[in-house]
Amino acid sequence: MKKQKEIHQEIEAYLQNEMSKNNRALFEKRLKNDVHLRDELNLHISLNNTLNKEQTTTFKESDLENATFKETKALLKSETFQNISKNINTTSNQYFKERNRKKMPKKRLYYITAIAATLVLLIGLSTFLNTSNTTLYKEYNTWNDLPSKIEKSDNQTINIETYYNKKAYTKIIDLLIDKEQNTHELIYLGASYFQLNKYKKAIEIFDKLIASNAIDNSKGYWYKMLIYLKQKDTQKTKELLATITQNKQNYNYQKAIEIIKKLED
Amino acid sequence: MTESEKYLNALIEQNNKITLEIYKKFYPKIERFVLQNNGKQQDAQDVFHDALLYLILKHKEKPLSINSFEAYLFTACKNIWRNFLTKKRVMKDDIIIPMDRETNLILSILEQQRMDFYQEKFQELSNNCKEILGNYFNGMSYQEIVEEFSYKSINTVRQRVFKCKTKLIKLIKLDCRYNKLRQ
Structure with a gap:
């Protein structure tokens, strides 16, 4: 097995695109069979990705098999978390209801005017509106x-x-x-x-x-x-x-x- | 009890009254952020909900000692929403795997944990290493580092970066958390 230092040098050259075409092909061939080398390369990439603020992180499919991923997923599925999530949802609904209600008074005057103005129209249109409801009903x-x-x-x-x-x-x-x-x-x-x-x-x-x-x-x-x-x-x-x-x-x-x-x- | 502890405990204990307070206090800002970044109101609602779970999960793993609940919540929301926007995040032979909300949330948490872990290990490096590697990761070229810190040559910088990186990788691998977080 090659020394750690040599491996790092190779990885660095590979990532910086400083390998000859031949060496690159050889390296990639080794990557396929050598788990250790693959792990090492992944850690390098992961470090660059995570610590470099300009890079957007890419995830790998293996992330979905990762121990932390699985643990977190199980936690989210647990009853405790389901309940916590439910409470947040209920509160969120309550919050939006209150928020919408508060918006009403400001608009009330506008509504009253609008309603008064359209009332005459509406009476004339009511037959039409009903058919519109019926059409919607039929469609959906x-x-x-x-x-x-x-x-x-x-x-x-x-x-x-x-x-x-x-x-x-x-x-x-x-x-x-x-x-x-x-x-x-x-x-x-x-x-x-x-x-x-x-x-x-x-x-x-x-x-x-x-x-x-x-x-x-x-x-x-x-x-x-x-x-x-x-x-x-x-x-x-x-x-x-x-x-x-x-x-x-x-x-x-x-x-x-x-x-x-x-x-x- | 700090403000953060009060909020996190309330969320965990499902205290409806304080949870509502969280919404009133912090939701409008998050909504504005999501709406300004190609999101709809429903997205803002989802992101806010997921970010709260994100904080609780992180808090349960290791009690958060954070000064500003708002700043932390905002960062969580930003991470989640950014990850959701850049959907080509999980790659399999360059094929984009569609991501659901839950996977997005978990990956955002994983990303954060990895970052915290690497940064913690980074702090264990010598000052010189921290400086040079910090600049390297911030996208400075070798040439720029030579000029900034008056090194002899590009080659010296290259060797220095290499040494520090090797050291950092060694520190990471020695830590038992590495196995749980690796890609």
């Missing part, structure tokens, strides 16, 4: 495309989805009403109430989904929003859209942004 409603778990599940789930497709909504309600429902079941239950025009009941079910600890509890916002959109309750629809767009991870985040834009047009 996903009642016939509920999340399916059919590929990996038990008979119960398959039954529920089949009933739903057959429009046997009361059967679904009978089946699920008296049991502890999971996310999937809550969605089908809420959707069934909706299909039977029992909007209030449906909203109750989706509220239950929102309040649950499920990772995809944000689906509840989406379905609730659809119900209000269908009922042409623009105010409530907008409120829910605002909630959905507060977090990118929320279900149908992108679609919610689209709807907000279209409602403004």
Whole structure:
């Protein structure tokens, strides 16, 4: 094995591009087989990258296998951190709510004038606006495309989805009403109430989904929003859209942004 | 208890009231920074959230004795957002691997830990080494170093840099943290 000093000299020459073409090729060949040499080179690069302020750090794929990376990842996944993260999110929502509320009074006078001025117009346009809500609803409603778990599940789930497709909504309600429902079941239950025009009941079910600890509890916002959109309750629809767009991870985040834009047009 | 300790403990204990205080006090500045740097409000929100986790993680690893919570938080946000913008960060045969938020956060932490570790070892060098190597890492050319510190020749500087770098690498490798942080 070569001496440490020689190895360093070689690495330095390699990094400074001072090797002949031949030597460079030889060196690269050695790199492929010699773990020790590779580690040594990586440390040199890492030092240059990290300590040189003008360089932007590049990461290597091996960074994703690195011990610290794995440890940190596990920590972030731990219950403690999940809870800490949740608290930050809740507080963040609270903060934005308060901030938006504070912005209101300044604009209130403007709103009152604007509302007064457009009221006459609105009355004339109301029929038109309603159709606009209806068009949006038609474009975005996903009642016939509920999340399916059919590929990996038990008979119960398959039954529920089949009933739903057959429009046997009361059967679904009978089946699920008296049991502890999971996310999937809550969605089908809420959707069934909706299909039977029992909007209030449906909203109750989706509220239950929102309040649950499920990772995809944000689906509840989406379905609730659809119900209000269908009922042409623009105010409530907008409120829910605002909630959905507060977090990118929320279900149908992108679609919610689209709807907000279209409602403004 | 310092301001930083108060905030970090509140975050760890999930104290909603003080967490809200953190948002009120520091969020607007971070939002401005992200908005000015090609970000949207949602990005600012994500970066702020991740930066808080970043501080807690670092604090848990080794209690932070920082004077200014704000300065530290701002640095964390900047690192995270910069890393997110330069997405071609993880390379595999020059192919860009798309990065999610979590990976970005962890890599930002890893980067910071590496930097802290190298800098700690750097401080153990002789004054002369610190000076010459510091300039070298700051992008000064050998020629410029010759002129600045009146060395005899480029070759002398080259040898000096080489010696100091070898010393630094030795110090790093002797430390047991090296194995956990290496690339």
